[in-house]
Amino acid sequence: MTLTIPDHLLALDARDPLAHKRGAFHLPRGVVYLDGNSLGALPRGVPERLAHAAQTEWGEQLIRSWTAGADAGQDWMALPDRVAAKIARLIGAAAHEVAVGDSTSVNTFKVLAAALGVAGPGRRVILTDADNFPTDLYVAQGLNALLGGTLELRRVPADDIEAHLTEDVAALLLTQVDYRTGRKLDLETITAQARAQGIVTVWDLAHSAGAFPVDLSGAGADFAVGCGYKFLNGGPGAPAFLYAAERHHGAAPVAISGWMGHADPFEMARDFTPAPGARRFVAGTPMVLSLSALDEALDVFADVDLNALRAKSLSLTDTFIDLMEPLAARFPLTLVTPREHARRGSQVSYRHPQAREVMADLIRAGIIGDYRTPDILRFGFTPLYHSHADVWQAARGVQAVLELEARA
Numbered sequence: 001m002t003l004t005i006p007d008h009l010l011a012l013d014a015r016d017p018l019a020h021k022r023g024a025f026h027l028p029r030g031v032v033y034l035d036g037n038s039l040g041a042l043p044r045g046v047p048e049r050l051a052h053a054a055q056t057e058w059g060e061q062l063i064r065s066w067t068a069g070a071d072a073g074q075d076w077m078a079l080p081d082r083v084a085a086k087i088a089r090l091i092g093a094a095a096h097e098v099a100v101g102d103s104t105s106v107n108t109f110k111v112l113a114a115a116l117g118v119a120g121p122g123r124r125v126i127l128t129d130a131d132n133f134p135t136d137l138y139v140a141q142g143l144n145a146l147l148g149g150t151l152e153l154r155r156v157p158a159d160d161i162e163a164h165l166t167e168d169v170a171a172l173l174l175t176q177v178d179y180r181t182g183r184k185l186d187l188e189t190i191t192a193q194a195r196a197q198g199i200v201t202v203w204d205l206a207h208s209a210g211a212f213p214v215d216l217s218g219a220g221a222d223f224a225v226g227c228g229y230k231f232l233n234g235g236p237g238a239p240a241f242l243y244a245a246e247r248h249h250g251a252a253p254v255a256i257s258g259w260m261g262h263a264d265p266f267e268m269a270r271d272f273t274p275a276p277g278a279r280r281f282v283a284g285t286p287m288v289l290s291l292s293a294l295d296e297a298l299d300v301f302a303d304v305d306l307n308a309l310r311a312k313s314l315s316l317t318d319t320f321i322d323l324m325e326p327l328a329a330r331f332p333l334t335l336v337t338p339r340e341h342a343r344r345g346s347q348v349s350y351r352h353p354q355a356r357e358v359m360a361d362l363i364r365a366g367i368i369g370d371y372r373t374p375d376i377l378r379f380g381f382t383p384l385y386h387s388h389a390d391v392w393q394a395a396r397g398v399q400a401v402l403e404l405e406a407r408a
């Protein structure tokens with residue numbers, strides 16, 4: 001690898017239409033941060049927004065903040081809906097089809113229960129990817145246990161899903177981008193195939209939302225969930241989101257029917273009457289402080305062309321794969337991320353027999369990626385704040401660490 005950043009990479013950065021977005025983030029010096037697919041970097045506007053929420057809205061306004069500005073939709077009570085509208089644009093949904101709050105795990109429970117509630121009679125299988133993220137598998141197991149073990153959780157390799165779209169399947173639960181390999185599934189085609197078989201789809205967009213455009217409505221997807229703290233940069237433990245297609249709002253059961261999903265919470269009625277739209281899935285009191293951070297973080301996306309975001313993400317990951325190629329020839333590194341653009345999310349992963357140690361050394365050297373069992377080195381690329389120069393620096397760092405380890 002060259003000693004200085006190659007001109008063609010500098011040229012890519014010079015004509016990067018998203019380059020100015022880097023300034024919207026706090027990025028610590030001396031670090032190449034490649035873990036925005038686990039915890040997005042801090043948007044610069046967030047600390048001030050949090051201070052305002054704490055000092056003014058909470059400290060001064062106290063309980064009045066729940067309703068202050070309600071006429072303009074600026075009250076705390078409507079904060080989940082305001083955040084939902086911002087996320088909706090990123091995932092191809094209408095604002096009233098998105099609900100924000102709770103964790104992705106809890107939302108997976110809610111939408112899986114909803115999906116089972118609208119599935120055709122006699123269908124008792126939840127079909128999923130055998131390597132799905134653990135929480136998706138565990139939630140499906142827990143829901144089945146709650147239903148007395150009446151369902152079957154059928155786990156098959158992601159590549160074999162199509163062959164398993166059979167008439168006994170009630171719901172298809174898939175994560176679009178695999179957290180280990182970065183493999184991206186064709187959400188449009190799989191959704192269409194599932195719908196043709198009468199199967200209700202539930203998509204986990206944890207590694208999709210904010211990384212590239214998603215078009216849930218266009219695809220005809222039924223339900224979805226996703227994280228607020230990864231590519232949406234909402235901060236540690238940020239509220240998650242769920243999507244419920246409008247056509248299901250009438251019939252889909254609300255498994256956690258809390259008072260904040262009631263049509264009129266302060267009516268204090270004895271029976272649950274769901275709020276209009278996906279708001280019915282907001283179970284309890286909105287997490288105002290963390291919603292405020294997420295709300296502010298999402299403003300960074302307001303003027304972002306999502307196609308430009310995708311193009312840059314692919315350019316970053318292409319560059320990393322290219323720069324790593326000579327290293328993969330010298331060291332025991334195996335690329336596990338698909339090279340085809342259509343099958344790649346916004347991360348690049350390699351197998352390495354000492355992946356855990358290599359990643360620990362990389363992190364000590366300021367190249368922060370992730371290790372995932374059993375032998376995966378994972379590098380996440382965030383098109384809002386990474387440059388091609390960062391990618392080059394990261395690959396140089398990997399080279400230095402691997403050379404040092406080979407000598408040890």
Ligand SMILES: Cc1ncc(COP(=O)(O)O)c(C=O)c1O
Pocket residue numbers: 103104105106133135136175179204206207227240
């Ligand atoms: C695919 C996927 N789903 C869900 C989650 C997380 O869910 P939760 O926010 O409930 O921890 C993650 C990461 O943590 C994930 O990668």
Ligand SMILES: Nc1c(O)cccc1C(=O)C[C@H](N)C(=O)O
Pocket residue numbers: 037038039179206372
């Ligand atoms: N959600 C996480 C957490 O609470 C602590 C540490 C890491 C995470 C993650 O995001 C893991 C992540 N979903 C993954 O893709 O591996």
